[in-house]
Amino acid sequence: MSSTVQELVGLVEVERKAEERIKEAREKAEEILRRARDEANRILTMDQDSSSDIYTHTREFEENKRRMEMEQMEKIKHLNRMAEKNLERAVNHIVQEVMRLES
Amino acid sequence: MSAEKIREYIERETEAEVKRIIGEAEAEAKKIVEEAKRNASTRLEELRQRRMAEMLARERSELSIMKMAQRAELTKIRTEWLNRAFQEAYRRLRELAKDPNSKAYRDFLVGLVVEGAANLRGSKLLLKTDVDSGKVLERSVKEISDKVSKVKGEKVELEIEASQGSPEGVIIQSSDGRQYYVNTLEARLERVRERLAGVIYNMLFKEGD
Numbered sequence: 001m002s003s004t005v006q007e008l009v010g011l012v013e014v015e016r017k018a019e020e021r022i023k024e025a026r027e028k029a030e031e032i033l034r035r036a037r038d039e040a041n042r043i044l045t046m047d048q049d050s051s052s053d054i055y056t057h058t059r060e061f062e063e064n065k066r067r068m069e070m071e072q073m074e075k076i077k078h079l080n081r082m083a084e085k086n087l088e089r090a091v092n093h094i095v096q097e098v099m100r101l102e103s
Numbered sequence: 104m105s106a107e108k109i110r111e112y113i114e115r116e117t118e119a120e121v122k123r124i125i126g127e128a129e130a131e132a133k134k135i136v137e138e139a140k141r142n143a144s145t146r147l148e149e150l151r152q153r154r155m156a157e158m159l160a161r162e163r164s165e166l167s168i169m170k171m172a173q174r175a176e177l178t179k180i181r182t183e184w185l186n187r188a189f190q191e192a193y194r195r196l197r198e199l200a201k202d203p204n205s206k207a208y209r210d211f212l213v214g215l216v217v218e219g220a221a222n223l224r225g226s227k228l229l230l231k232t233d234v235d236s237g238k239v240l241e242r243s244v245k246e247i248s249d250k251v252s253k254v255k256g257e258k259v260e261l262e263i264e265a266s267q268g269s270p271e272g273v274i275i276q277s278s279d280g281r282q283y284y285v286n287t288l289e290a291r292l293e294r295v296r297e298r299l300a301g302v303i304y305n306m307l308f309k310e311g312d
Contacts, residue, residue: 029124032128075173079184087191
């Protein structure tokens with residue numbers, strides 16, 4: 001084989017390797033894009049948990065609830081105190097009214 | 104151009120192309136991931152806001168239900184005190200009715216008969232009562248008869264029928280049984296309750312003296 005033919009064969013081989021290299025690069029690029037899309041899907045579908053917000057909020061609610069319960073207990077105590085104090089007068093009034101006769 | 108130069112040229116161009124392909128892919132990949140992060144962040148914020156709104160609505164509703172339950176509880180307590188006042192009054196009245204020597208009860212019983220008789224027609228009346236009250240009425244029948252006759256403007260004859268288990272107080276009945284006036288303690292208490300429950304209610308829960 002002449003040197004020119006050898007050189008041409010060598011160039012064909014270089015060209016073939018170049019095409020192979022580009023093909024590999026394209027495959028790698030596709031792999032990079034595929035991984036990026038997977039990562040994007042993972043980001044979009046991951047559990048979007050906002051439990052810390054729920055916790056803060058629930059704590060506020062529990063505080064409100066506790067305050068209302070305390071106020072209610074105070075109201076009940078106050079009611080019972082009033083009624084205890086006024087019971088005798090109310091009973092006497094009822095007895096008087098039952099015993100009040102048409103003249 | 105020599106074959107060597109051509110080879111170097113092909114290799115250089117190939118490297119440049121490979122670099123461009125990978126570079127573009129990496130840039131596009133970065134863009135995809137960043138856009139996903141932006142979208143996820145937006146969605147997360149929307150979700151957070153939606154959850155917050157739902158929670159606020161649920162809490163408002165729970166607090167409203169709780170307020171209603173608390174109001175009902177206060178009403179129940181007030182009603183229990185009102186019942187207690189009437190029960191205590193009834194207990195005292197019954198205690199009074201059990202004392203055969205009580206002048207207050209005797210006068211009251213006489214008054215019950217006169218009041219009932221004044222509301223009925225007829226000159227012959229039957230007094231239905233319990234055993235203890237019956238004894239008190241028997242002792243005062245003359246006085247009662249005179250009072251009733253005076254009120255009605257005619258001579259009235261009274262008959263007493265006392266029986267075990269009859270309620271305290273008296274039921275005054277016409278001789279033909281067609282008219283009657285219920286003046287038992289229980290009935291009078293019920294009438295007072297219907298008429299004065301609101302007054303007693305306010306009296307029980309009034310502030311100050």
